[in-house]
Amino acid sequence: xxxxxxxxxxxxxxxLDGLRIVLTAFGALLATLLLLSAATVLAIEGxxxxxxxxxxxxxxRPGVVTALMLLGVPVLFFVGQCVRVGAPARDxxxxxxxxxxxxxxxxxxxxxxxxxxxxxxxxxxxFAVFLLGRVVLDRPDPPRPLPxxxxxxxxxxxxxALVVPLGGALLAALALRRSTLSAFGVVRNRPARAPKIAxxxxxxxxxxxxxxxxxxxxxxxxxxxxxxxxxIFLLLIVTLLGLVLGGAALSAWIGGRVASxxxxxxxxxxGRRLVADPWAASRTLPTVFAAVVIGAGALTMRAxxxxxxxxxxxxxxxxxxxxxxxxxxxxxxxxxAVWVAVVVAAGGLLVATAEQILERRRTLAAxxxxxxxxxxxxxxxxxQTALPLIPGVVLATAVGAITARAVSSPVSSYSQxxxxxxxxxxxxxxxxxxxxxxxxxxGTVLVTMLVCALGxxxxxxxxxxxxxxTT
Amino acid sequence: xxxxxxxxxxxxxxxxxxxxxxxxxxxxxAGEIVAITGPSGSGKSTLLLCLAGVLVPDAGTVTYDGRxxxxxxxxxxxxxxxxxxxxxxxxxxxxxxxxVAENVALPLLLxxxxxxxxxxxxxxxxDRFGVADLAARYPGxxxxxxxxxxxxxxxxxxxxRVLFADEPTGALDSLAGEQLLTQLTRVARENGxxxxxxxHEAQVAAYAQREIALWDGAVVDDGLTDAPTAGARRxxxxxxxxxxxxxxxxxxxxxxxxxxxKG
Numbered sequence: 001x002x003x004x005x006x007x008x009x010x011x012x013x014x015x016l017d018g019l020r021i022v023l024t025a026f027g028a029l030l031a032t033l034l035l036l037s038a039a040t041v042l043a044i045e046g047x048x049x050x051x052x053x054x055x056x057x058x059x060x061r062p063g064v065v066t067a068l069m070l071l072g073v074p075v076l077f078f079v080g081q082c083v084r085v086g087a088p089a090r091d092x093x094x095x096x097x098x099x100x101x102x103x104x105x106x107x108x109x110x111x112x113x114x115x116x117x118x119x120x121x122x123x124x125x126x127f128a129v130f131l132l133g134r135v136v137l138d139r140p141d142p143p144r145p146l147p148x149x150x151x152x153x154x155x156x157x158x159x160x161a162l163v164v165p166l167g168g169a170l171l172a173a174l175a176l177r178r179s180t181l182s183a184f185g186v187v188r189n190r191p192a193r194a195p196k197i198a199x200x201x202x203x204x205x206x207x208x209x210x211x212x213x214x215x216x217x218x219x220x221x222x223x224x225x226x227x228x229x230x231x232i233f234l235l236l237i238v239t240l241l242g243l244v245l246g247g248a249a250l251s252a253w254i255g256g257r258v259a260s261x262x263x264x265x266x267x268x269x270x271g272r273r274l275v276a277d278p279w280a281a282s283r284t285l286p287t288v289f290a291a292v293v294i295g296a297g298a299l300t301m302r303a304x305x306x307x308x309x310x311x312x313x314x315x316x317x318x319x320x321x322x323x324x325x326x327x328x329x330x331x332x333x334x335x336x337a338v339w340v341a342v343v344v345a346a347g348g349l350l351v352a353t354a355e356q357i358l359e360r361r362r363t364l365a366a367x368x369x370x371x372x373x374x375x376x377x378x379x380x381x382x383x384q385t386a387l388p389l390i391p392g393v394v395l396a397t398a399v400g401a402i403t404a405r406a407v408s409s410p411v412s413s414y415s416q417x418x419x420x421x422x423x424x425x426x427x428x429x430x431x432x433x434x435x436x437x438x439x440x441x442x443g444t445v446l447v448t449m450l451v452c453a454l455g456x457x458x459x460x461x462x463x464x465x466x467x468x469x470t471t
Numbered sequence: 472x473x474x475x476x477x478x479x480x481x482x483x484x485x486x487x488x489x490x491x492x493x494x495x496x497x498x499x500x501a502g503e504i505v506a507i508t509g510p511s512g513s514g515k516s517t518l519l520l521c522l523a524g525v526l527v528p529d530a531g532t533v534t535y536d537g538r539x540x541x542x543x544x545x546x547x548x549x550x551x552x553x554x555x556x557x558x559x560x561x562x563x564x565x566x567x568x569x570x571v572a573e574n575v576a577l578p579l580l581l582x583x584x585x586x587x588x589x590x591x592x593x594x595x596x597x598d599r600f601g602v603a604d605l606a607a608r609y610p611g612x613x614x615x616x617x618x619x620x621x622x623x624x625x626x627x628x629x630x631x632r633v634l635f636a637d638e639p640t641g642a643l644d645s646l647a648g649e650q651l652l653t654q655l656t657r658v659a660r661e662n663g664x665x666x667x668x669x670x671h672e673a674q675v676a677a678y679a680q681r682e683i684a685l686w687d688g689a690v691v692d693d694g695l696t697d698a699p700t701a702g703a704r705r706x707x708x709x710x711x712x713x714x715x716x717x718x719x720x721x722x723x724x725x726x727x728x729x730x731x732x733k734g
Contacts, residue, residue: 265580268573276568366564369525371553372581
């Protein structure tokens with residue numbers, strides 16, 4: 001197939017196809033901005049020059065890069081969700097191409113090209129926003145608030161320009177890997193059962209390697225090289241894949257338990273849906289879980305700092321019990337990043353909820369016509385999110401808090417000389433920030449469920465009688 | 472003579488500017504099996520959905536068991552469809568994620584029945600349609616005929632007084648369609664359930680005791696079939712060339728009774 005024909009066929013379609021293209025482009029725009037920001041921070045040389053210590057101190061910049069890369073993960077999941085919007089309509093279109101003589105490979109290429117083109121558009125807009133931002137946000141007199149005087153090397157820019165559209169196309173091809181593109185429609189081969197061992201190995205193995213790598217003294221004092229940054233990113237992907245697979249296993253397990261005992265129709269529908277497609281939840285929720293692990297870790301580390309400063313202030317009353325504002329700001333930034341990640345992940349969940357409703361609209365319309373109240377269907381959709389979300393968030397909070405506690409404050413008391421030179425036992429108090437952790441759990445669940453509930457606005461339309469005639 | 476259970480009088484309904492029903496009147500007696508026939512676009516499904524309370528007519532009245540259901544709020548009509556009326560479609564009604572037994576038990580669970588009791592009743596109904604052995608299977612593992620028999624069981628599990636079936640055999644081969652209709656009409660007769668079947672197939676209409684023929688949104692024929700419970704009876708009476716004139720009007724808002732045999 002010639003390129004112009006491929007491009008022409010790839011971007012045709014109806015309203016849902018248009019929505020998918022726009023959402024994919026938006027996700028690609030966010031990814032481009034994050035990657036360019038990370039590349040910019042990595043390109044900063046020397047000490048000082050910026051008002052924010054996180055940018056001014058070379059030893060702290062790798063942490064900023066890691067945080068930006070972590071933010072890239074929910075964006076990646078968001079794009080992954082967007083490429084599924086309107087999948088049935090796209091599948092029909094692909095089937096029509098097959099009917100017209102396209103090979104399965106050509107049909108796959110069309111789907112991948114559509115996503116690649118959408119991502120390329122997002123990438124171009126992302127570059128424009130980035131370059132415009134450098135001009136608009138620039139403050140010529142140092143110290144600057146942002147590194148607007150630094151441009152990443154040309155090869156890094158080229159890498160971003162290539163990675164975003166190619167990554168998008170690859171994502172689309174991966175999404176269709178279990179499908180057979182036939183002339184009579186796209187047949188989704190029965191998804192494999194949720195794995196049990198692999199997620200644990202990937203999550204704990206990848207996580208341990210990641211912690212070990214970032215703890216190496218030389219990297220802590222001298223910062224990361226490009227190669228180490230890449231290795232960290234790859235380990236992060238492995239760890240998060242473990243989380244994705246683990247999310248599927250958790251969803252299937254909870255769904256099965258709930259469905260077999262459910263007395264309410266909404267719980268029954270939600271539980272069975274989780275068992276039938278545990279991957280639906282695992283595509284979106286792991287990013288929420290990952291953000292919560294980091295958020296709980298940051299909260300606990302901060303509590304450790306505060307406890308230590310308070311203990312030192314008791315020993316040396318002239319010292320301030322307040323945490324160094326630099327670290328406090330760093331923790332506040334980490335919390336902000338966590339909430340941004342939660343909102344982006346919840347956005348993906350919104351797209352997923354809308355997609356589920358649209359995909360099942362004929363069944364939903366039939367159920368409504370047969371007397372099923374819309375409220376039951378709405379509650380079923382909300383339960384479907386809440387059932388794996390709530391235990392997952394609690395578990396993620398525990399993992400983040402315990403890990404941070406083990407790393408930053410492994411002991412709750414130690415011996416030290418006081419101001420008079422006597423050895424005294426120092427007790428660290430309030431090492432676990434219970435209130436903060438509860439706020440994190442409740443806030444994450446609330447934000448996620450509220451965003452998810454927005455998708456229910458489509459439910460009334462989807463259950464209209466007209467949808468009974470949808471093919 | 473059995474009492475009238477459902478009446479539609481002077482029903483009008485349009486989709487945008489296109490009229491689908493133009494003053495249609497009809498009545499259904501308890502336990503009666505009625506076929507609504509006509510070519511595509513004649514308003515059959517619209518009439519069925521209006522009578523079932525799924526659609527609200529633009530004009531006219533629908534009375535079920537002495538109550539105006541066209542004036543009820545959606546929630547109330549929804550409850551009625553769940554408890555006293557059954558609705559059956561051509562496809563897309565079994566939830567793919569639920570095993571067959573839970574699919575059939577769902578209307579009972581929605582009405583507040585206990586899980587164990589609902590599943591037991593569902594299994595009984597599946598048994599009546601010869602698919603009890605498939606109770607634990609998922610809809611995706613069933614043939615079209617098996618799926619539709621499970622759907623009929625679900626539509627009847629609440630023991631409705633009227634069953635509305637929109638092209639119930641449309642997606643089945645003729646043998647599976649015949650088997651389904653034979654079982655459906657037998658069970659309906661045993662239970663005293665009135666059945667309204669929308670179809671454009673004469674073979675399907677032949678299972679009915681009465682046939683209401685629509686043409687262009689109006690009733691053109693309403694009368695007893697030649698052989699109420701036999702198999703295939705005759706070819707379609709409605710040909711494009713001889714578009715008939717509306718004949719059946721219903722004008723008895725008080726005590727509806729249609730004289731059978733008019734057509």
